[in-house]
Amino acid sequence: MPMHYADRVTRVEPSATLAISALASELEAEGADVVDLSVGEPDFPTPENVVEAGQDAMDAGHTGYTTSNGIPELREAIADKLQADGLNYGPENVIVTPGAKQSLYEITQTLIDGADGQGPSARGTSSRAGDEVVLLDPAWVSYEAMVKLAGGSLVRVDLSPYDFRLEPALPDLENVISDSTELLIVNSPSNPTGAVYTDAALEGVRDLAVEHDVTVVADEIYGEITYDTDPTSLGSLDGMAERTVTVNGFSKAYSMTGWRLGYFAGPEELIDQAGKLHSHSVSCATNFVQHAGVEALEHTETAVDEMVDAFEQRRDLLLDLFADAGVDVPTPDGAFYMMLPVESPDTEWCEGALEDAHVATVPGSAFGAPGYARLSYAASEERLREGVERLVDAGYL
Ligand SMILES: Cc1ncc(COP(=O)(O)O)c(C=O)c1O
Numbered sequence: 001m002p003m004h005y006a007d008r009v010t011r012v013e014p015s016a017t018l019a020i021s022a023l024a025s026e027l028e029a030e031g032a033d034v035v036d037l038s039v040g041e042p043d044f045p046t047p048e049n050v051v052e053a054g055q056d057a058m059d060a061g062h063t064g065y066t067t068s069n070g071i072p073e074l075r076e077a078i079a080d081k082l083q084a085d086g087l088n089y090g091p092e093n094v095i096v097t098p099g100a101k102q103s104l105y106e107i108t109q110t111l112i113d114g115a116d117g118q119g120p121s122a123r124g125t126s127s128r129a130g131d132e133v134v135l136l137d138p139a140w141v142s143y144e145a146m147v148k149l150a151g152g153s154l155v156r157v158d159l160s161p162y163d164f165r166l167e168p169a170l171p172d173l174e175n176v177i178s179d180s181t182e183l184l185i186v187n188s189p190s191n192p193t194g195a196v197y198t199d200a201a202l203e204g205v206r207d208l209a210v211e212h213d214v215t216v217v218a219d220e221i222y223g224e225i226t227y228d229t230d231p232t233s234l235g236s237l238d239g240m241a242e243r244t245v246t247v248n249g250f251s252k253a254y255s256m257t258g259w260r261l262g263y264f265a266g267p268e269e270l271i272d273q274a275g276k277l278h279s280h281s282v283s284c285a286t287n288f289v290q291h292a293g294v295e296a297l298e299h300t301e302t303a304v305d306e307m308v309d310a311f312e313q314r315r316d317l318l319l320d321l322f323a324d325a326g327v328d329v330p331t332p333d334g335a336f337y338m339m340l341p342v343e344s345p346d347t348e349w350c351e352g353a354l355e356d357a358h359v360a361t362v363p364g365s366a367f368g369a370p371g372y373a374r375l376s377y378a379a380s381e382e383r384l385r386e387g388v389e390r391l392v393d394a395g396y397l
Helices: 017-029 048-059 072-084 100-111 141-149 167-176 199-211 268-281 287-298 301-324 346-357 381-393
Strands: 094-097 132-137 153-158 181-187 215-219 244-249 262-265 337-341 372-376
Touching: 017 346, 048 287, 072 094, 072 244, 072 262, 072 287, 094 100, 094 268, 100 141, 100 181, 100 215, 100 244, 100 262, 100 268, 132 141, 132 167, 141 153, 153 167, 167 199, 181 199, 199 215, 301 337, 301 381, 346 372, 346 381
Parallel strands: 132 153, 132 181, 181 215, 215 244
Antiparallel strands: 094 262, 244 262, 337 372
């Protein structure tokens, strides 16, 4: 007898990037040399002292469960980092999770109610739509999936007409935010655009959030990776402390994707509610990984600076190469992504570029930005040059 699948999973689409990775793997299996500009992880090793801290913690026997919300040393180090960003938090305001993705999952499950009969947390018998969540497009693909898993309804504001800047899009945001908006997700620096939102833009968001009593998720996972700009943490703005959940993690800044370590911070009441979900689902993040996280936060300044410098040089190189090819690309100020305007439909452009030039990129439409391809410059300068050359030679630029 076929199984019955819950609405909460059947309404989520598989990741659109899967088609590209599957095709890339197929080509590689056939012996092709694919320049992979589709990856969302730094191409640097985890700093050695962090690896050693993890090994030492294992040797010291830190292999059992920890306090559900995370070891006190790590939550203290995280609170110190958040204090430095202007957020007045202590260890009691933090939950450590296996990756920032899990943080976002716990937050959406904790804050979003589903529509009757659809969401995992449908309320009573009254007829209502799922809680409304506003996304700024282009947006990282998992936000949509997580909102759908929680049964929420999505409203989207498109930043593409403004070169992905938020400030000129504030009137559009004002048009869609209302008293029925439950949550707004802001990701700066942004995946996929690399945009870093200005203080004026963030203040505009704050004004709307306060006016309509909206909770804001500030995903700052790329916050350490910025060029010539020092981004403001949204929760540090006046009036935002009680309505912001700040998300961050170790994957990007410290090149620790496979370690699975992230966290979120917010008002204690939120931590109490989300903490129930956290303890009943994952129990805790991996013990020795949390110890490595303390080392990453406290002793990696040079390693992070070197990584960010390398990303900046690669960004500049790509911008030059595209300018030489006559393509105007919005300049990203952070993260390690760039949005390349391509011929529509972008899914066909990306498939073609992979098949003909063996260059892997992700279609912008996967992020709500048709007409673009997302390029990751977590690749060496040599591979970036090779990738652009191949795109030009094959007539894709
Ligand atoms: C915007 C954004 N937030 C969160 C994450 C989750 O990162 P992790 O679960 O590895 O900490 C990612 C990873 O790609 C991301 O791009």
